[in-house]
Amino acid sequence: MSLAQIRPHIIPTLLLAFPVVLSQLGHIAVGVCDSMMVGTTGKVPLAAVSLGISVSTVIMILGTGLTFAITPMVAAANGQRDVTALGRLLTSGVWLSTIAGLLLAGLGFGVAPLLKYLDQPAEVVALAAPWVRVLFISFLPLMIFQGFKQYAEGLGLTLQSMVLSLVANLVNALLCYMLIFGHFGAPKLGMMGAAWATLVARVLMAVFMGAYVLRAKRLAPYRAATHWLQPHGPTIRRLVGLGAPIGVQMMFEMGAFSFSAIMIGWLGATSLAAHQIAINIASVTYMAASGIGAAATIRVGNFRGLGDAQNARQAGFAAYLITFLFMSVMALLLILGRDLIPHLYNQPAEVVAQATTLLLIAALFQISDGMQVVGLGPCAVWKT
Numbered sequence: 001m002s003l004a005q006i007r008p009h010i011i012p013t014l015l016l017a018f019p020v021v022l023s024q025l026g027h028i029a030v031g032v033c034d035s036m037m038v039g040t041t042g043k044v045p046l047a048a049v050s051l052g053i054s055v056s057t058v059i060m061i062l063g064t065g066l067t068f069a070i071t072p073m074v075a076a077a078n079g080q081r082d083v084t085a086l087g088r089l090l091t092s093g094v095w096l097s098t099i100a101g102l103l104l105a106g107l108g109f110g111v112a113p114l115l116k117y118l119d120q121p122a123e124v125v126a127l128a129a130p131w132v133r134v135l136f137i138s139f140l141p142l143m144i145f146q147g148f149k150q151y152a153e154g155l156g157l158t159l160q161s162m163v164l165s166l167v168a169n170l171v172n173a174l175l176c177y178m179l180i181f182g183h184f185g186a187p188k189l190g191m192m193g194a195a196w197a198t199l200v201a202r203v204l205m206a207v208f209m210g211a212y213v214l215r216a217k218r219l220a221p222y223r224a225a226t227h228w229l230q231p232h233g234p235t236i237r238r239l240v241g242l243g244a245p246i247g248v249q250m251m252f253e254m255g256a257f258s259f260s261a262i263m264i265g266w267l268g269a270t271s272l273a274a275h276q277i278a279i280n281i282a283s284v285t286y287m288a289a290s291g292i293g294a295a296a297t298i299r300v301g302n303f304r305g306l307g308d309a310q311n312a313r314q315a316g317f318a319a320y321l322i323t324f325l326f327m328s329v330m331a332l333l334l335i336l337g338r339d340l341i342p343h344l345y346n347q348p349a350e351v352v353a354q355a356t357t358l359l360l361i362a363a364l365f366q367i368s369d370g371m372q373v374v375g376l377g378p379c380a381v382w383k384t
Contacts (some may be wrong), residue, residue: 019162021291048127050276065247079305087225097147106134142338274354289370327370
């Protein structure tokens with residue numbers, strides 16, 4: 001496919017992707033903020049956060065991947081102007097997200113006691129276990145937020161979730177500062193303060209995103225076309241059938257990174273802390289690429305609903321080109337900034353030295369990592 005064919009899709013995709021990327025980064029920015037602030041308290045707390053994030057992220061990605069099915073189905077129904085289908089997707093998507101969130105939150109109480117069997121430093125496990133329990137509880141509001149967010153994004157309404165993600169991250173940063181260090185009269189909770197801050201921020205995200213979808217006048221016809229106490233069984237089954245493979249694929253991919261963190265933990269707290277810095281940064285670029293993929297899903301889904309296969313294909317290739325260029329720049333920045341980035345985490349020299357090497361390795365898989373994630377949503381559209 002020539003550049004001339006995909007050029008008309010580049011600017012619309014970028015305009016749609018920008019707020020989605022910022023919203024996606026909001027998820028991962030919470031972990032980055034937690035790691036940076038906890039990192040100032042020592043390498044053992046940072047290593048504990050690394051262990052907790054490594055275990056919890058695998059489960060979180062499975063859940064959020066499941067909700068990714070909502071966007072292409074909504075985009076396709078929107079392209080067809082099918083109000084009834086859009087109403088059913090609203091109800092069914094929120095029900096599915098809430099049930100998944102309850103299951104994920106409950107998993108935390110089973111996962112935390114198992115950390116001691118991962119052969120990690122004892123002092124790291126002791127700090128990580130209670131942190132994981134609180135973080136898993138935050139998966140319930142996070143999944144509710146995802147259900148409403150993916151629905152709105154399927155309609156092309158991306159600005160609202162972007163604003164909420166930015167505000168939630170500011171709230172999380174402020175609460176982290178208060179609760180980790182005991183500022184402004186708050187209790188000094190150390191690394192546990194970061195977990196409680198994340199929980200509060202995610203509750204606010206769920207409440208305000210839900211309020212927008214349930215109150216916006218432009219969405220009133222879709223709300224009127226459904227009944228909240230009667231989720232549509234066939235629609236839920238389609239969402240699960242489409243979203244489960246996406247979630248499992250993303251879980252296995254993230255699981256590879258998480259298991260590498262566990263293996264690095266066998267080398268000690270220093271290596272685990274260094275790995276957390278590198279994977280923190282790499283996850284930021286990955287989530288940005290997934291945001292571009294979400295924008296592509298919306299555009300491809302709309303064209304799919306209109307029966308315009310040619311423009312749907314061109315929109316997909318435009319997203320691939322944008323992602324290739326973006327991840328190439330990110331790889332270059334990681335290479336050039338590998339000696340500076342680790343210092344943001346205020347870690348000892350031995351941690352910084354190892355993190356510098358790991359960032360160089362992270363730069364090598366930027367392009368392949370971005371190219372594969374950007375295709376998940378558009379490919380799913382053709383199964384709707």
